Amino acid sequence: MEITLLGTGAPAGLPRPDCPCAACAVALGPDARAATALLLDGVLLLDLTPGAAFAAARAGRSLTGVRQALLSHPHDGPAVEVPAGVPQPGRVPDGQELTLLTGHRVRAVAMDAPGTGYAVTGPEGQRLLYLPPGGAPAGLEEPAESYDMLLADVVGRPDALAKLRAVGAVGPTTDVVAVHLDHDVPPGPELGRRLAAAGARAVPDGATLAVGVYEDVPDVPRRTLVLGGARSGKSVEAERRLEAFPDVLYVATGGSRNGDTEWSARVSAHRERRPGSWRTVETCDLVPLLAEEGPPVLVDCLSLWLTDAMDSVGAWDDAVWAERGEKALRERVRELTEAVRSSRRTVVAVSNEVGSGIVPSTASGRRYRDELGRLNAGFAEQCEQVLLVVAGQAMVLRG
Numbered sequence: 001m002e003i004t005l006l007g008t009g010a011p012a013g014l015p016r017p018d019c020p021c022a023a024c025a026v027a028l029g030p031d032a033r034a035a036t037a038l039l040l041d042g043v044l045l046l047d048l049t050p051g052a053a054f055a056a057a058r059a060g061r062s063l064t065g066v067r068q069a070l071l072s073h074p075h076d077g078p079a080v081e082v083p084a085g086v087p088q089p090g091r092v093p094d095g096q097e098l099t100l101l102t103g104h105r106v107r108a109v110a111m112d113a114p115g116t117g118y119a120v121t122g123p124e125g126q127r128l129l130y131l132p133p134g135g136a137p138a139g140l141e142e143p144a145e146s147y148d149m150l151l152a153d154v155v156g157r158p159d160a161l162a163k164l165r166a167v168g169a170v171g172p173t174t175d176v177v178a179v180h181l182d183h184d185v186p187p188g189p190e191l192g193r194r195l196a197a198a199g200a201r202a203v204p205d206g207a208t209l210a211v212g213v214y215e216d217v218p219d220v221p222r223r224t225l226v227l228g229g230a231r232s233g234k235s236v237e238a239e240r241r242l243e244a245f246p247d248v249l250y251v252a253t254g255g256s257r258n259g260d261t262e263w264s265a266r267v268s269a270h271r272e273r274r275p276g277s278w279r280t281v282e283t284c285d286l287v288p289l290l291a292e293e294g295p296p297v298l299v300d301c302l303s304l305w306l307t308d309a310m311d312s313v314g315a316w317d318d319a320v321w322a323e324r325g326e327k328a329l330r331e332r333v334r335e336l337t338e339a340v341r342s343s344r345r346t347v348v349a350v351s352n353e354v355g356s357g358i359v360p361s362t363a364s365g366r367r368y369r370d371e372l373g374r375l376n377a378g379f380a381e382q383c384e385q386v387l388l389v390v391a392g393q394a395m396v397l398r399g
Contacts, residue, residue, distance in 0.1 A: 001040060001041055001104075001120075001122030001123075001124065001126040001128070001210070001211040001212070002040070002041055002208055002209070002210055002211070003038055003039065003040050003041075003128065003149070003151075003208070003209050003211060004038070004039040004056070004059050004061050004206070004207070004208045004209075005036070005037075005038060005177075005179070005203060005205060005206065005207050005208075005209070006034065006037040006038065006039055006049070006052055006055035006056055006059065006205065006206070007033060007034030007035045007036050007037045007049055007052075007055060007205050008033045008034075008036055008178075008179045008180075008181055008202065008203065008204070008205055008207075009032075009033030009034055009035055009036060009179075009180070009181050009182070009205075010033075010035065010036075010133060010180050010181060010182035010183075011035050011036075011073070011075070011076065011133060011180070012035070012182075013032075013033060013034050013035050014027045014031075014032060014033040014181055014182060014183060014187070015027040015028075015032065015183065016182075016183060019183065021183050022186065023183035023184070023185065023186045023187065024183050026186060026187060026188070027183070027187050030204050031187035031188055032205075033181055033204075033205055034049060034050075034051060034055060034205055035047070035049040035050070036049070036133070036151075036179040036180050037049040037052050037055070038130060038151065039056060039061055039063070039066070040104065040120060040122075041102065041104070041122070042061060042062070042065040042066070043065055043066060043067045043068070043100065043102045043104065044066070044067070044068050044069075044070070044100065044102075044104055044106070044120070045063065045066045045068070045069040045070070045086065045089070046069075046070055046072060046118060046120075046130055047070075047071060047072050047073075048069050048071065048080055048082065048086070048089045049080065050080055050081075052083060053083040055205065055206065058206055059205075059206035059207075059208065061208075063083050063085065063086050064085050066085070066086050066087065067087065067100055067101065067102065068087060068098070068100055068106075069082075069086055069087050069088070069089035069090075070089060070090065070091060070092060070098075070106065070116075070118060071089050071090065071091050071116075072091075072115050072116050072117065072118060072130065072131075072132035073114065073115035073116070073132035073133055073134075073135070074114055074115070091108070091116050092106060092107075092108035092116065092118070093108060094108050094109070094110040094116065095107075095108060095110065096108055102123065103122070103123030104120060104121070104122060104123065105120070105121045106118055106119070106120050107119045107120075107121075109129070109131075109137055110137070110138040110139060111131070111132060111135035111136065111137065111138055112135065112136050112137070112138045113132075113134050113135045113136070114132075114135075115131075115132030115133070115134070115135045116132065117129060117130060117131045117132060117135065117137060118130045119147070122211065126148050126149075126211040126212040127145070127147045127148050127149075127211075128147055128148060128149040128150070128151065128211050129147045129149070129150050129151070129152070129164075129169070130151045130152075130179075131150075131151070131152040131153065131157075131160060132153075132180075133153050133156065133180035134153055134156055134157060134180075135153070135157065135160065136157050136159060136160030136163055137160065137163060137164070140163060140164070140166075140167045140169060141167065142166075142167040142168070143167060143168045144164075144167045144168045144169040145168070145169070146168055146169060146170060146171035146173065146174050147169060147170065147174055148173075148174065148175065148211050148212040149174065149175045149176075149177065149209070149211045149212070150164065150169075150170055150174055150175070150176045150177065151177045151179045152176070152177075152178070152179065152180075153178070153179065153180040154176065154178040154195060154198055154200045154244065155178060155181060155182070155184055155185055155191075155194070155195075156180065156182065156184065158198060158240075158243040158244040159243065159244075159275055159277075161176065161198060161200070161244040162243065162244050162245055162246045162275065162277065163246070165244070165245060165246055166246035166247065166277075173214065175201075175209070175211075175213075175214075176198070176199055176200035176201070177200065177201060177202070177203060177209070178195050178200050178201065178202045181202060190394075193394070193396065194240065196220070197220060197221070197240070197241040197244075198220070198241075198243075198244035198245075199220045199244070200244070220346065221383070221384040221385035221399055222345075222346050222347070222384060223340060223343070223346075223347045223348075223382060223383040223384055223385070224238075224241060224347070224348045224349070224383055224384070224385045224386070224387065224399075225349050225351065225376070225379055225380050225383045225385075225386045225387070226238045226241075226348065226349070226350050226351070226387045226389060226394075227350075227351055227352070227353040227376060227380075227386070227387065227388045227389065227397075228350075228352070228353060228388060228389035228390065229352065229353055229354075229356075229357075229390070230352070232389045232390060232391065232392065233389050233391070233392035233393075233394075234350050234352075234389040235300055235301075235350055236392075237387065237389050237394050238298055238300065238348050238349075238350045239298065241348050242296050242298055242346075242348055243275060245295070245296055245346075246277055246295070247277060247278075247279070247295040247296075248275070248277075248278045248279070248295055248296050248297075248298055249278070249279050249280075249281065249289070249294065249295055249296070249297045249298070250278050250279065250280045250281070250298050250300070251280075251281055251282075251283060251286065251289060251297055251298065251299045251300070252280060252281070252282045252283075252300060253282075253283070253284050253286075253299065253300070253301060253302075253304040253305045253308065254282075254301075254304045284304075284305050284308040284309070286299060286305065286336055286339065287335055287336060287339040290339040290340060290342075290343040290345065290347065291339060291342070291343065292345070293344060293345070294345055295345070295346075296345060296346035296347070296348070297345050297346070297347050297348070298348045298349075298350075299347070299348070299349040299350065300349075300350040301349070301350040301351055301352065302349055302350065302351035302372075302375060302376070302379060303351050303352040303354075303372055305336075306368070306371060306372055306375055307368070309329060309332045309333075310325075310329060310367075310368065310371065313325040313328040313329050313332070315329060315364075315367060315368075315371075316364050316367075318363070321367070329371065333371075333374065333375050333378055334378075336375075336379070337378045337379055337381070337382055340379060340382045340383070341382045349379060349383075351372070351375070351376050351379070352372065353376070353388065354369050354372055354373075355369055355372075355373045380397075380398070383398065383399075384398070384399050385398055385399030386398040386399065
């Protein structure tokens with residue numbers, strides 16, 4: 001089964017008309033995208049968009065063989081003209097199945113937002129799932145058979161991908177293609193990086209893909225370190241890397257700090273931002289967690305882990321530090337980095353980058369700065385990918 005993407009953008013397209021934002025300003029040439037529409041084997045059209053006939057012609061295809069046109073979401077704006085020879089588009093009721101004379105079977109999947117998803121099975125058994133913009137399946141059977149291809153709003157609804165992974169509908173061999181792309185993420189390298197972190201990819205308008213054929217999609221890094229200064233967006237970046245995966249274990253190393261209302265507000269803001277399916281544990285005992293089998297782990301953050309470790313070895317007392325504290329801390333850091341190296345879990349860790357600012361005025365402050373630099377360097381050495389976040393922008397240092 002072949003699928004030609006006549007468009008891969010949001011319903012308003014990319015760039016949006018009359019939008020002055022930075023993402024729209026650079027969405028030119030191959031990064032410009034028409035509203036998403038799919039042509040399957042030349043006989044099934046999913047979503048009819050303005051200029052579909054011209055888009056098909058540019059891709060070397062024709063709509064003259066279309067036997068069925070289906071809509072996945074309500075269309076806002078002026079009515080779209082139906083090209084000559086194309087049947088009047090409609091929608092399949094949720095849960096019902098439509099069989100074409102060509103052998104294609106289309107089952108309508110109920111969504112949690114206005115719209116309809118379509119599970120299509122080709123004549124030779126290949127299976128794809130197409131979801132509307134802003135939608136996730138309302139109910140999923142568990143366990144489910146993995147689709148060969150998923151086309152979905154990966155940027156806008158990463159939780160939909162997480163739900164599909166949780167029940168097995170998206171597996172290791174599923175080709176995840178992002179569609180309905182809008183101006184939420186700048187196009188080009190930044191879009192590719194974010195999608196790769198979710199195990200997905202984007203293709204240009206007019207691309208023709210073979211469903212069920214293996215595509216060399218970048219693997220999701222198994223160990224990632226996200227560095228950044230205060231309020232740089234490093235925690236958001238770390239969370240974003242796992243929001244398309246279910247059952248994430250969020251490890252908070254800062255504790256509750258009873259009585260500190262400002263700290264409680266920070267913790268609440270972090271908790272509300274995380275998906276509801278994530279589990280949170282407050283601990284600095286990271287080594288046993290990394291040794292266990294289980295879902296992905298997000299550690300936020302290593303700098304607070306180091307504070308706890310330095311407290312426990314008496315690092316703030318010069319005499320204790322010189323006698324045994326420094327050696328004890330080195331051993332703890334070594335145990336942690338070895339645990340990261342041998343862990344079979346997907347690990348994303350956050351840490352502060354503090355060595356580029358003003359030199360601390362106290363010996364203890366300088367000691368902490370130096371030890372955090374050593375910890376970050378040792379941890380980064382064990383990671384496939386290392387990012388530095390500055391002003392909310394992630395720069396790839398490794399991977």
